Amino acid sequence: EAQVTQNPRYLITVTGKKLTVTCSQNMNHEYMSWYRQDPGLGLRQIYYSMNVEVTDKGDVPEGYKVSRKEKRNFPLILESPSPNQTSLYFCASSLRGGRVSSYEQYFGPGTRLTVT
Amino acid sequence: AQSVAQPEDQVNVAEGNPLTVKCTYSVSGNPYLFWYVQYPNRGLQFLLKYITGDNLVKGSYGFEAEFNKSQTSFHLKKPSALVSDSALYFCAGPLSGGYNKLIFGAGTRLAVHP
Numbered sequence: 688e689a690q691v692t693q694n695p696r697y698l699i700t701v702t703g704k705k706l707t708v709t710c711s712q713n714m715n716h717e718y719m720s721w722y723r724q725d726p727g728l729g730l731r732q733i734y735y736s737m738n739v740e741v742t743d744k745g746d747v748p749e750g751y752k753v754s755r756k757e758k759r760n761f762p763l764i765l766e767s768p769s770p771n772q773t774s775l776y777f778c779a780s781s782l783r784g785g786r787v788s789s790y791e792q793y794f795g796p797g798t799r800l801t802v803t
Numbered sequence: 804a805q806s807v808a809q810p811e812d813q814v815n816v817a818e819g820n821p822l823t824v825k826c827t828y829s830v831s832g833n834p835y836l837f838w839y840v841q842y843p844n845r846g847l848q849f850l851l852k853y854i855t856g857d858n859l860v861k862g863s864y865g866f867e868a869e870f871n872k873s874q875t876s877f878h879l880k881k882p883s884a885l886v887s888d889s890a891l892y893f894c895a896g897p898l899s900g901g902y903n904k905l906i907f908g909a910g911t912r913l914a915v916h917p
Binding site for chain 2: 691722727728729730731732735745746777779790791792793794795796797
């Protein structure tokens, strides 16, 4: 089954404790992206990747890191989480970046992160 | 500033009645516009898109959307609502100069009552 998977689905952590949220897709997609969803704000893009070893900032990159060492994986790293990073996070992928077709994105199920 | 706006936080409709979820946009260049749906505890799913051509776009699950350039709107519609259509709906469009950045509206919660 074609899908985007994320782990963990739920995470409660404390301020300053480094964490990684994994994202993997099995569709051989070139483009991958991370979003955060907050009430009343819709989805905001954190980082995106056009292909392996090619990443760029989205609208809200502060406090986050990403890497794209393999085509299928795009982990999101919070080096020192803070309470304002409490949110619902989504990973998404699409076939190609840089083209209109890239907007048909496939989303993972989401990771609900709480930072206390 | 470029933006996509959904003026209604929630829309309530009775099952069997037509539904409309509103979206207005302010993007430069040719507007590419999209609708996504989010069911409870799920990720977003692509519904439909407007790229060019016919102003009435048909998508998944019986939904359609009407692009209106003069009103800068892209409203989502369905002739007969189902209880199972209850979900959170997002309108989205790209920032100009980059196909890779999507702007999402704040979302509209659709509640269809039996």
